[in-house]
Amino acid sequence: MKTRLLPLSLALTTLLVLPAGAFSDVPAGAWYADAAQICVDRGLLKGTGEDTFSPDNAVTLAEVMTVAVRLHYQAHGGTGDPPAAPDNWGTGTLTTPTGAVLLAFNTCDLDRGLTYRYDQETPRRLHLYLTVSPEERAALTPAGGPAQAVLTLNGVTVLTGGLAPAEGSANRMEFMADPGSDYTAFNRELSAFLPAPAAGLWYRDALWYAREHGMVDSQPMEASFEEPAARQDLAEWLCSALPQSALTPINTVDSLPDSIDPEVLALYRAGILTGVDNTGAFAPARTLSRAELAAVLARVADPSLRVVLPTGGVS
Template identity: 25%
Template sequence: MKFRFALLVAALALALSISAFSYSEEPAQDTAAPAQEETTTDDSAPFVLLRVYEGQFADVKDGDWFAPSVVSAYEYGLLNGRGEDSFAPSGNVTIAELLTIAARLRAIYTTGSDAVIPAAKENEAWYAPYVSYLKSQNLLDNSFEGFYLLPASRAQMAGIFAFAVPEEWYTEPNASLVTSAYSSRDYIADVTDKTPYRSEILLMYRRGLLSGMDAKGSFYPDRSVSRAEIAALLTRVVEPETRLTLTWTVAPYHSVKNATLASLVKAPTSTSLPTSAKDTAAIDGLVRNMLARGEHTITLNYSKALTTATASALTQAFTSCVKTYCEQMYNAVSCRSYSTGKVVLTFSSTACTAKTLESYRAKALAAAIKVHDSLWESGTLSYDMSQYEIARTYFQWLCDHCRYDNAAADDSASHLAYGALVSGLAVCDGYTGAYNLLLKLEGIECTSLFNDSHIWTLATLDGTQYHIDVTWGDQYGRTDLRYFGMSEEQSYQCHPWGTADKKK
């Protein structure tokens, strides 16, 4: 699309008197843009230079990394100073300010001017017209209601700006590299499936609008965004020639040879004493904390001794919880309750002694690492595959390399991931434990769900949760993919579970 703009200077000067950066209900009075003729080098570009920077910001020095971007954003009329001689490059930016800039970008790109956005009415928040405009363009919902004046995070910045200007304005020079680098988990590693605006963040890397804050492209999604960072981003938005070409070096595959079972569990930020056996959140936090530390005991300290019934209920609750981490191979819990209120829970396996279990755990992990690395080395797995495709590959591999142990007793190693990965024999908890171990080595979020007689996997693949039953998928020499990627409804038809069984 070609654009030709002849913006009226007077109208623009009026628009620029509205600050894009304010922390109060009323916008700060920044220095208005000087009346001048337009300066542009490309009459087909949607954004044009409107004024000349004359060194008025005392806190923007030659040599500052952000100096060229501040000058550019100022000359395009997209950012003003805070006062007559200050830019405040390290200052925070509110959500309202980001939305204001995004609305102006959209309006200028699509109509040639931001004059289509009216001034705020009396008793109306200064940013309200910009919010309304973005909503009219289907670029904003109500998720920021009540939070407009809070400092914006870098993740929110990406969410707001990713589609402010139509995608036709961009190319994606880094698309292939970002896909492989992100999949390797060596780059942009702090952006996960749970990161708000994950897709928008990665899109901005692909477009060359972002490169991260260190050599590994770390994004720091929760960190507040600064005015200097916004200036840099705006320059790359309006000037395609300033966009970044990433030069990351991605290894052919990401080896997990240094992984530990403890490293596969995300420790909670804090733990609390369970108020009862129904306090599943506290119980899960304690179990994760134990596993992430590589330990196998949990000590609780209550104000008084527990009754036998309460201690028994707690023991059962902790047993049910640890089974959802079946790749760790603990499936039994013993409890010692003292008159002082102290409770010691010891986690073990019904298949073997504690010493043997540690050996089994080490051997199962080593086998899983070997499977992972060999599939990557052979090209069976590659960075251009989705999580769904990777999970299906492991599903097929396990069905091909393990068989159901019809003779397994309650004390058999076939109940452990060790059985599936080392001996090639397993029952459902062995299959599921091995499968979850392989998925977690890939960084795929998963857990398990069980009823009285069976256990299977719940995995989040590319943002969608699926039920996966690798045990039933192994049909004696053939793989039944009907049991891969089931919806909750499909899974329930195969193996119902009670609400108490369902992993929250």
């Protein structure tokens, strides 16, 4: 299912690497303490403050995505944190043919009022509009018609065309693509440009990695990344991250009381997920705590912790 990404909040979360035993809010005898230690040791989870793990906090979609990215990266030979997103992700420029910057913008620069449209008639032609200051408009108003311009998204040249003041507006500039343009590069880069969050957002790198490795398109997310994640979200992200070799069945599970989702069943069969009651119900819409997330991730990291379900049923 194709993902729809909504605007992302700019709130920052501190993520610190500490031994689980150093967290003041993880008692030594807590049911999740060993799992938290495994996750910290494997680089899958980090703290929420200088010495806190926040085991009772609801897990957000951003956290689920981030741990899935770490799992994917490690499964493909990576060590440490995944690579950082390029600085030019989510940026755009209009330049002269010789490279002089005329206008710069990004996906979080709402003051620019970035919009675009295509001509309804043939040939198809892109029109991109940006709000500018009076000084910029005066400097960019060419004599004798539209000035030649090059449109770049994410550091990639995507179109050439002309730049001129937009008709009917005192503070808008219009970029018009050349007739007969090839929109392949524009469409490709636009799909990456639009969801790019602000530089400095703590999960920016994870989102870039997930998009680059095809992990996002299968996630049917309809909420902000900072909303609580459901158990269904966790199942989908885990299956997008794990190779088939990590899902070797140890249980026989053909259906659940409240789910026949193949990804959920695969995780039950592998002993990674278990039910919330004695019927084996999955409770796909239920949120989960960081302690619960640690327990699930520890089973991924250490197969000896995986749960063998009762013969003839699930639990």
